[in-house]
Amino acid sequence: MALAFTALTSLLLIAIFIFKEGVPFIARVGFRDFLLSSDWRPQAGHFGIYPMIVASLLVTLGAMLVGAPLGIACAVFLNEFVSKPVTRVIKPTIELLAGIPSVVYGFIGVVVVAPLIRSQFGGPGLSMLCASLILGVMVLPTIISISTDVLASVPNAYREGALALGATRWQSVHLVILKAARSGIVAAVILGMGRAIGETMAVIMVAGNTVQVPRSALDSVCTLTAKIAMEMGSATGPHRQALFAIGVVLFLMIMMFNALAMTAIKKRFAGK
């Protein structure tokens, strides 16, 4: 009985300890100066994280532009157009993508993708575009596996009904099945966003880490997670508290994504 609350206790401990370090700091610096200032100079006592927030959101958005269409297309193809035995081989293979450590993706970004961007589009290579591409691939397993489950739970009668009315397979997919599975697929994408915004090591390696509000996709950016991980080792005093305060912002963002995804899933079951 007591054991059952380990997960809950851990969650509370995590929240308490990160908030305990971070929230007083935000209160002291001021909500506005912390969230909306672009001045990050810890030594001079300036802690504005606005560029990092923008960078995190844009990189996540970019990752979704890559990952969501690709992932949903994969899920639809595997679930609706391919025979079961083929799916049974391809699906675990794609799930292996999830097992590749994030540092390896980051490394691929550095040695393959960044030089390609540099030679094709100019700029430093290590950029928002590079981070979005790498993260887009990294969220694929999340999006694919949840979307496939959602599609598989659409009642077969829907498919048969559409086909009986003379629809082609594709018409039945985009007119009936995708509509029925919509909220579940939305949940899959939101969970993917949660993964992308929280990803750290791969982003540090490929995003370039310049603290600035990017003007183009080829600019180097520094995300919230990258800032925490890069400066945690050496930070002391208010600087360290500032990093925990970034952690608080990140924690709240992720919780918001999770809550959104859960409501989307709930709506789906309520609608049935």
Added chain:
Amino acid sequence: MRIPPRNTQALAVTLLAGATGLTLAVLVFVIVFILGKGLPVISLGFLFDNPQEMGKAGGIFPTLVGTLILPLVAILIALPAGVGTAVYLSEYTGDNLATRIIRFGTDCLAGIPSIIFGLFGFIFFVTTLKMGWCILSGALTLAIMVLPTIIRTAEEAIRAVPAGYREVSCSLGATRWETVLKVVLPNALPGIVTGIMLSIGRCIGETAAVIFTAGASLRLPHSVFDSTRTMAVHFYILAREGISNENAYGTAAVLILSVLLVNSLSYWMMNRFIARRTK
């Protein structure tokens, strides 16, 4: 103009197949690229020698040891808690407020990114409890991280045990606890082990949560109170600080091979488990 449905169908199938092909191609590329550059570096010496000049030369033996020990200790900690939770959720209560809160907490925990676990581990285990950078701090942090995976898989495995088994056991005079211990858990074992394997795979590849809690010492650890460096962390440091590209590729290859091995093993076990269940 209306495009005939047959043509949109053909177009859609081509695009969808293309997307799936692209995903598979990326996967194959990542694995082939790393193994292609890394396998030639691997030798017995590379695996079992100590690193020299911060990993510029020599082997990766201490990181191999760290990668073995850290997930192992993490699982030892997470397993009782996770399986205990699963047993409680599926055997002792129905759907009530307490279980709903526990499930909610577990779902939230599953969504937290590893850097937050790293921050927490650092401030709680390393600083507040004064444990310092050591295997135990890292393992405790990882244990919390994999807890949702263990709870989920264990709960599913336990639910899959037929109700008849429990009824027979109870009708023979066994208490509920005896039933859990001697009937339910042994039958759910393959599913639980699958969860363990998945968790180990996740621990092996983890960097952000490990680097701030277990540290990055290259010395061979003598106890759980020593700092250690896992392969993932070692690879990250080699690649990020440009210490040695050659050794980075070698480490990455060993890392990928171990993760693939562990994950394939868990898939194989899961499939066997499902096959046995549906028989």
